[in-house]
Amino acid sequence: MHIFKEIEPLRAFLDEKRKSGLSIGLVPTMGALHAGHLSLIEASKRDNSITICSIFVNPIQFNNPKDFQAYPRFLEKDIALLTQAGCSALFCPEDYTMQTGAYLQVSFGDLEKSMEGSFRPGHFNGVVKVVAKLFHIVEPDTAYFGQKDWQQFVIIRTLVEELKFNVKLSVVETVREADGLALSSRNQRLTDSQRKQAVVLSATLNESRQKLLAGDSIAGIKGLARNKFEAQAGLALEYLEVVNSENLLPLKSVEEADRPILCIAAFVDEVRLIDNMFL
Ligand code: AMP
Numbered sequence: 001m002h003i004f005k006e007i008e009p010l011r012a013f014l015d016e017k018r019k020s021g022l023s024i025g026l027v028p029t030m031g032a033l034h035a036g037h038l039s040l041i042e043a044s045k046r047d048n049s050i051t052i053c054s055i056f057v058n059p060i061q062f063n064n065p066k067d068f069q070a071y072p073r074f075l076e077k078d079i080a081l082l083t084q085a086g087c088s089a090l091f092c093p094e095d096y097t098m099q100t101g102a103y104l105q106v107s108f109g110d111l112e113k114s115m116e117g118s119f120r121p122g123h124f125n126g127v128v129k130v131v132a133k134l135f136h137i138v139e140p141d142t143a144y145f146g147q148k149d150w151q152q153f154v155i156i157r158t159l160v161e162e163l164k165f166n167v168k169l170s171v172v173e174t175v176r177e178a179d180g181l182a183l184s185s186r187n188q189r190l191t192d193s194q195r196k197q198a199v200v201l202s203a204t205l206n207e208s209r210q211k212l213l214a215g216d217s218i219a220g221i222k223g224l225a226r227n228k229f230e231a232q233a234g235l236a237l238e239y240l241e242v243v244n245s246e247n248l249l250p251l252k253s254v255e256e257a258d259r260p261i262l263c264i265a266a267f268v269d270e271v272r273l274i275d276n277m278f279l
């Protein structure tokens with residue numbers, strides 16, 4: 001696997017591949033790779049001749065400096081995993097290479113009024129500035145994102161549509177542990193007992209989904225979820241929302257949207273986790 005830290009050698013490598021008519025898939029990540037990331041790599045390998053993974057823990061998308069410092073970083077292990085997975089190239093720039101000025105601020109209106117947008121002010125501005133830069137550097141044919149960060153996917157899709165980026169987007173299903181917990185780099189920060197507790201996120205989504213399908217109200221399932229989290233020390237529910245998966249607007253009843261999605265964010269002690277499930 002080729003490893004690039006600087007932009008120009010990466011561009012030269014990719015230009016060469018493009019001239020030979022090879023298609024390029026991009027998988028943007030923040031590293032501490034797990035089987036969820038590897039399923040994005042697999043999807044890209046299926047569709048493209050060249051797969052490039054980027055690893056960059058993007059400081060400007062963290063609204064909490066402690067979360068940024070504590071974010072797991074395992075570059076050597078990640079390189080081994082990507083090599084084994086047959087990834088063609090890794091772009092792992094230093095902060096100075098990806099630095100952005102403070103002037104450009106992007107906002108997405110209603111798309112970021114709820115959920116991650118409202119609980120993590122400035123988060124999507126940071127995400128979009130780094131993803132747009134990666135698109136310009138790599139110029140991929142297709143870029144791969146996980147359903148686990150559904151709001152992020154909808155926002156990046158809007159960026160691509162509104163600014164006419166010449167890239168296709170592909171969304172990959174969430175990979176889970178056997179007990180249902182969505183894989184996340186942040187899971188690596190959990191102790192054994194916290195790890196056991198963390199299953200409450202996917203369990204709550206599953207139960208809420210079943211209840212909504214059986215006719216319960218959205219207000220009702222939110223109340224049950226609050227009670228469930230309050231009953232366990234160390235857990236704190238930030239939100240459970242049922243939104244229209246296209247425009248991310250919160251729903252009062254599931255009939256209001258063709259494809260509702262349930263989204264959850266919660267703390268297991270200091271570790272903040274998110275998950276979602278389509279109705
Ligand atoms: P991250 O490194 O957390 O920024 O994630 C990089 C990409 O991997 C994002 O598009 C995520 O949505 C995706 N991803 C993270 N966790 C999973 C998972 N459990 N299954 C599938 N994709 C995931």
